Amino acid sequence: MASRGYEAARSMEAGNLKGGGGGGLGKEVHHGHGRTAHNMSSSSLRKKSDLSLVSKVRCSPLRAFLANLQEIFLGTKLFVLFPAVPLAIAANYFHFGRAWLFALSLLGLTPLAERVSFLTEQIAFYTGPTVGGLLNATCGNATELIIALFALRQGKIEVVKCSLVGSVLSNLLLVLGSSLFLGGLANLHKEQLYDRKQADVNTGLLLLGALCHILLLMFRYAVNTGEQAVDAAPTLALSRACSIIMLLAYVAYLFFQLKTHRRLFESREEDDEDDDDVVSEDEPVIGFASALIWLVGMTVVIALLSEYVVGTIEAASDSWGISVSFISIILLPIVGNAAEHAGAIIFAFKNKLDITLGVSLGSATQISMFVVPLSVIVAWIMGIEMDLDLKLLETSSLIMAILVIAFTLQDGTSHYLKGLVPLLCYLAIGACFFVFDSPADQINDINAGVLTTTAAVTKAY
Amino acid sequence: MASTGYEAARRLGAGNNPKGGAGSRTAHGHGRTAHNMSSSSLRKKSDLSLVSKVRCGLLRAVLTNLQEIFLGTKLFILFPAIPLAIAANYLHFGRVWLFALSLLGLTPLAERVSFLTEQIAYYTGPTVGGLLNATCGNATELIIALFALHRGKIEVVKCSLVGSILSNLLLVLGSSLFLGGIANLHKEQSFDRKQADVNTGLLLLGALCHILLLAFEHAVSSGEHAADASPRLGLSRACSIVMLLAYVAYLFFQLKTHRQLFESEEEEDDDNDDAVAQDEAVIGLPTALAWLLGMTAVIAILSEYVVGTIEAASDSWGISVSFISIILLPIVGNAAEHAGAIIFAFKNKLDITLGVSLGSATQISMFVVPLSVIVAWIMGIKMDLDLELLETGSLIMAILITAFTLQDGTSHYLKGLVPLLCYLAIGACFFFVSKSPANQINDVNAGVLTTSTGVTVA
Numbered sequence: 001m002a003s004r005g006y007e008a009a010r011s012m013e014a015g016n017l018k019g020g021g022g023g024g025l026g027k028e029v030h031h032g033h034g035r036t037a038h039n040m041s042s043s044s045l046r047k048k049s050d051l052s053l054v055s056k057v058r059c060s061p062l063r064a065f066l067a068n069l070q071e072i073f074l075g076t077k078l079f080v081l082f083p084a085v086p087l088a089i090a091a092n093y094f095h096f097g098r099a100w101l102f103a104l105s106l107l108g109l110t111p112l113a114e115r116v117s118f119l120t121e122q123i124a125f126y127t128g129p130t131v132g133g134l135l136n137a138t139c140g141n142a143t144e145l146i147i148a149l150f151a152l153r154q155g156k157i158e159v160v161k162c163s164l165v166g167s168v169l170s171n172l173l174l175v176l177g178s179s180l181f182l183g184g185l186a187n188l189h190k191e192q193l194y195d196r197k198q199a200d201v202n203t204g205l206l207l208l209g210a211l212c213h214i215l216l217l218m219f220r221y222a223v224n225t226g227e228q229a230v231d232a233a234p235t236l237a238l239s240r241a242c243s244i245i246m247l248l249a250y251v252a253y254l255f256f257q258l259k260t261h262r263r264l265f266e267s268r269e270e271d272d273e274d275d276d277d278v279v280s281e282d283e284p285v286i287g288f289a290s291a292l293i294w295l296v297g298m299t300v301v302i303a304l305l306s307e308y309v310v311g312t313i314e315a316a317s318d319s320w321g322i323s324v325s326f327i328s329i330i331l332l333p334i335v336g337n338a339a340e341h342a343g344a345i346i347f348a349f350k351n352k353l354d355i356t357l358g359v360s361l362g363s364a365t366q367i368s369m370f371v372v373p374l375s376v377i378v379a380w381i382m383g384i385e386m387d388l389d390l391k392l393l394e395t396s397s398l399i400m401a402i403l404v405i406a407f408t409l410q411d412g413t414s415h416y417l418k419g420l421v422p423l424l425c426y427l428a429i430g431a432c433f434f435v436f437d438s439p440a441d442q443i444n445d446i447n448a449g450v451l452t453t454t455a456a457v458t459k460a461y
Numbered sequence: 462m463a464s465t466g467y468e469a470a471r472r473l474g475a476g477n478n479p480k481g482g483a484g485s486r487t488a489h490g491h492g493r494t495a496h497n498m499s500s501s502s503l504r505k506k507s508d509l510s511l512v513s514k515v516r517c518g519l520l521r522a523v524l525t526n527l528q529e530i531f532l533g534t535k536l537f538i539l540f541p542a543i544p545l546a547i548a549a550n551y552l553h554f555g556r557v558w559l560f561a562l563s564l565l566g567l568t569p570l571a572e573r574v575s576f577l578t579e580q581i582a583y584y585t586g587p588t589v590g591g592l593l594n595a596t597c598g599n600a601t602e603l604i605i606a607l608f609a610l611h612r613g614k615i616e617v618v619k620c621s622l623v624g625s626i627l628s629n630l631l632l633v634l635g636s637s638l639f640l641g642g643i644a645n646l647h648k649e650q651s652f653d654r655k656q657a658d659v660n661t662g663l664l665l666l667g668a669l670c671h672i673l674l675l676a677f678e679h680a681v682s683s684g685e686h687a688a689d690a691s692p693r694l695g696l697s698r699a700c701s702i703v704m705l706l707a708y709v710a711y712l713f714f715q716l717k718t719h720r721q722l723f724e725s726e727e728e729e730d731d732d733n734d735d736a737v738a739q740d741e742a743v744i745g746l747p748t749a750l751a752w753l754l755g756m757t758a759v760i761a762i763l764s765e766y767v768v769g770t771i772e773a774a775s776d777s778w779g780i781s782v783s784f785i786s787i788i789l790l791p792i793v794g795n796a797a798e799h800a801g802a803i804i805f806a807f808k809n810k811l812d813i814t815l816g817v818s819l820g821s822a823t824q825i826s827m828f829v830v831p832l833s834v835i836v837a838w839i840m841g842i843k844m845d846l847d848l849e850l851l852e853t854g855s856l857i858m859a860i861l862i863t864a865f866t867l868q869d870g871t872s873h874y875l876k877g878l879v880p881l882l883c884y885l886a887i888g889a890c891f892f893f894v895s896k897s898p899a900n901q902i903n904d905v906n907a908g909v910l911t912t913s914t915g916v917t918v919a
Contacts (some may be wrong), residue, residue: 028578056817058872063688098774117500197869204865204866204875204879207862207865208862208882208883210858211858212886214854214858215854215855215887215890218851218855219851221851222849222850222894223894234894238890241889242886242889245532246887252748252878255647256875261873261875339530345838403861406865410868
């Protein structure tokens with residue numbers, strides 16, 4: 001779930017606010033609440049809250065509470081998926097099939113992720129643009145981060161690596177490709193432009209991340225030849241050094257985006273914007289305390305569902321007959337990214353490619369330069385030996401994806417074939433992982449078997 | 462030490478020059494090339510007042526000459542390292558000291574050599590001068606490579622040349638763009654991408670040759686054929702000829718047909734305080750030639766010390782020979798150019814920065830490397846273009862990152878930070894490759910050579 005940073009001067013809105021009515025609001029707008037790419041993308045999934053029903057309730061605190069609930073739960077078109085959350089929890093306690101638990105948890109994560117981004121946006125109204133931007137940037141990929149941390153804790157390092165690579169691939173090829181493809185078909189005879197500077201910044205950072213993975217891969221080969229034993233310690237040390245470098249780059253990227261080169265990332269407002277589907281708000285709809293409480297609560301539920309997902313991934317793999325790596329690389333990211341994906345496509349339809357690129361590229365950059373090195377550092381603290389060494393297949397898919405996207409986006413224009421190519425690349429990579437039964441699956445099964453056996457033995461005492 | 466060729470018509474200089482005597486020369490054209498301007502940023506104006514008090518005419522001429530040569534650069538403080546290094550060799554100081562002092566001594570010498578070739582170019586005209594700059598510009602890397610070849614330390618040759626390319630592409634360019642971007646935070650920073658494209662294309666050709674060698678070796682050995690060295694050597698030599706052809710074409714492109722692409726654009730408000738821009742030579746042609754030969758000889762001596770003591774330094778400091786060859790040697794060797802590139806990035810003259818760093822990388826990749834292979838061929842040494850997987854992978858990634866960074870013709874500090882961090886990652890990687898098999902091969906080679914020498918002497 002990507003976020004852009006929080007921009008300044010939503011000038012068009014400020015201009016439209018007539019006279020005194022916006023006077024009190026004018027100060028806040030002046031401080032600057034520009035519509036970032038992420039905000040606008042999420043807002044495409046919002047519905048205008050119809051408060052007529054609630055306003056008939058007489059008791060005032062109850063009415064406020066109900067309005068709050070309506071805003072939180074019914075404020076998105078994805079609310080149909082919300083029942084999956086209690087169903088998943090029920091499935092856990094009533095011992096439904098583990099594959100059902102896996103599927104329901106995945107479905108439940110989708111609306112929760114979207115609501116978390118909505119809540120961080122609301123909080124950002126109160127905290128100002130910079131802190132809001134940082135909050136968006138950090139919490140934007142909350143789902144991927146939490147899944148990764150739980151998988152680390154359960155020792156499933158391959159799942160972590162695969163799911164993060166899969167997220168990057170999904171954002172770069174699937175989300176971007178499908179958006180450009182559908183947007184190109186919808187705007188067949190219009191000129192489709194975007195600002196390539198933003199794409200260049202993201203591409204550069206993604207290449208730095210890919211370089212670190214490639215160095216790790218080659219390092220392992222270099223150490224392996226000459227018939228030396230595979231010493232894990234230098235690989236780990238190099239991974240940790242590279243993770244620190246990647247985090248440095250991410251901090252510089254945030255500084256660049258939020259402080260010095262803000263205007264590069266501001267979404268350009270056009271005059272004839274149709275405000276029917278897009279709910280753009282100048283003021284928050286829920287209070288600060290309430291937003292914080294909901295945010296904490298939703299994060300807890302996300303953590304719960306993530307734990308189910310990570311715990312049942314092998315069972316689902318056995319039950320459905322597909323490898324764990326395929327589920328981690330392809331399925332998990334697709335479902336996790338669904339909300340953003342929808343938003344990106346909608347904005348491509350409206351020929352607002354800067355926002356589409358902001359969402360997809362920004363998400364990929366965040367995961368590659370923030371979540372991945374953070375996982376390595378957290379694993380370091382937890383004493384788990386996670387390194388940046390993806391396997392050959394994942395690393396080469398990653399570097400090819402970045403190259404394809406870099407070449408696609410390098411001239412600042414788009415058409416549907418530019419979207420079809422990355423999309424077909426993603427299909428090819430998906431097919432590759434579908435038929436690939438990695439040894440890691442067997443290792444994971446052994447790990448899981450060992451863990452359950454150990455747990456059973458420990459319980460017996 | 463790169464050069465970008467020698468350009469025509471320094472219009473600004475010709476326009477501002479009231480003297481008629483120099484007019485005919487400037488009409489021939491002595492444009493300020495990127496390399497010349499970069500080096501000149503390290504020059505100091507010669508203060509001739511002290512020398513002019515000396516009465517004897519001949520002595521005064523010699524002293525002026527000496528002052529111009531030795532004190533004409535801000536790097537003159539490093540000059541004492543040269544006699545110290547020579548003393549260290551004869552007085553048998555620790556070999557590590559010899560290594561360090563020789564490295565330090567090479568830095569000002571490289572800068573002076575480029576100064577001397579610039580002076581000679583005033584006399585020989587732009588084309589020959591450009592060729593001279595292009596060839597002598599990377600004299601230090603070339604001489605170090607030849608000495609290492611002579612001693613059979615083929616891995617050191619390969620590593621130091623790859624390290625030079627990586628250093629120019631990522632470290633020099635990255636740090637210049639980064640610092641320049643911070644210094645010019647709110648200005649528009651643009652450069653002409655055509656020059657960058659030409660260099661990138663040639664670098665990719667060089668990288669292709671290395672990748673072909675690597676893949677060739679892999680393809681041959683995986684088919685359970687014995688690792689036969691001769692096809693690999695044959696392919697390396699063929700590729701070297703191809704690379705040299707490309708380099709000749711590049712020189713022709715740069716000096717004859719597309720000169721205007723490489724001319725540094727002069728701006729009206731050029732501040733001539735720090736950059737000593739000269740219209741005429743400050744020393745005579747025979748003097749310059751004599752000094753050039755002398756300095757090249759000293760460079761040769763110091764290079765021999767460096768190549769000879771590299772293993773001792775590696776053992777003493779506890780870091781691998783490949784790390785020293787890939788990271789340390791190029792950083793020290795490139796220091797003068799590096800400083801110049803940063804200074805011009807501060808002044809928002811990115812064309813010059815790019816000319817220095819990219820041009821240097823292209824020269825090493827397309828001239829020094831294939832030349833080493835050809836010279837090894839003549840000397841009967843089996844050097845090929847096959848770098849290890851790690852070096853080749855780093856090289857191709859570095860070229861890609863640089864190509865993508867420079868492809869839109871603008872710059873900001875994040876564009877410099879990314880290559881810089883890439884260089885840090887690559888440096889960390891080579892740091893951790895502490896016990897590579899190459900070390901053991903080099904030690905074995907060194908041991909064999911000294912043993913056979915001992916046997917022959919006996």
